[in-house]
Amino acid sequence: MIVHLLKCFGAAPGGGNAALVVENDDNGETARQTFARERQVSACVFIDRQADGSVVLDYFYPHTRSPLCLHATLAAAHVLLTAPGDPVTLTVTTAMRGQALQLVRRATGLFIGLAPQPAPAVMLEKYVPSELMGQHMHLLSPPVIASVGSPKLLLEVADRTTLRALRPNLELIADWSALHQVNGCYAYCRTGESEYEGRNFNHRDPALEDSATGVAAGALSAHLQQSLRLHQGHVTQQPCLIEVQYSAQAIWVGGMVQRST
DSSP: OEEEEEEESBSSTTOSEEEEEEESOOOOHHHHHHHHHHHOOSOEEEEEEOTTSOEEEEEEOSSOEESOOHHHHHHHHHHHHSSTTOOSEEEEEETTTOOEEEEEEETTEEEEEEOOOOOOOOOOOTTHHHHHHTSOOOOSSOOEEEOSSSOEEEEEOSOHHHHHHOOOOHHHHHHHHHHHTOOOEEEEEEEETTEEEEEEEOOSSGGGOOSOOHHHHHHHHHHHTSOEEEEEOTTTTOOEEEEEEEOSSOEEEEEOEEEOO
């Protein structure tokens, strides 16, 4: 087994959301979940090379297996595409749902290409955002569920002050998400021309709040149908920046990746 620790989407050198990339592991789902739980890194991705030369990515958070994690995918792209002799592009698939992801090394960095995915059809009553957030919510646009492979409930708030002050009902979010097959809430606000800031709520423990959520950035881009720069991690003191390039053919999610010492 070879294990790489990388930080992804950091807004500055040394920062970012940590991910473990694991190669040459033959263990099953139970052992992989135990590994992820014991390491307590925000995400682990196992690179499974198939006999036909294809590559499958299998994602685990400390508390559960996941259909998709883009910061872990970006870490895997660094392992697969940046050594001498590596290709500049590679198509991989996800273990749980067989979703195709295009990994590309460009002069401007690493990017993941993917397509919008069907989102669960959920009746979103007006009171739902307020209950989940544990306070009265005045949203600037109707709540919506969008997905590029891991559905998110998107909630647009007025400004950074409102966003950073949120203290949601994490237990209720977890229960509501499990009931409706949604992977948590993503609250966001617009901060400038194609500039946004967001926070992801997908864990019962406030200390496990994500510093960068690529699937949420992709879902927001798909919903707005535009390219964007998404800032995240102010509350966790790990400032991150996710670049999303939108087109009718594909959504490209990219950012900084650094090996952690």
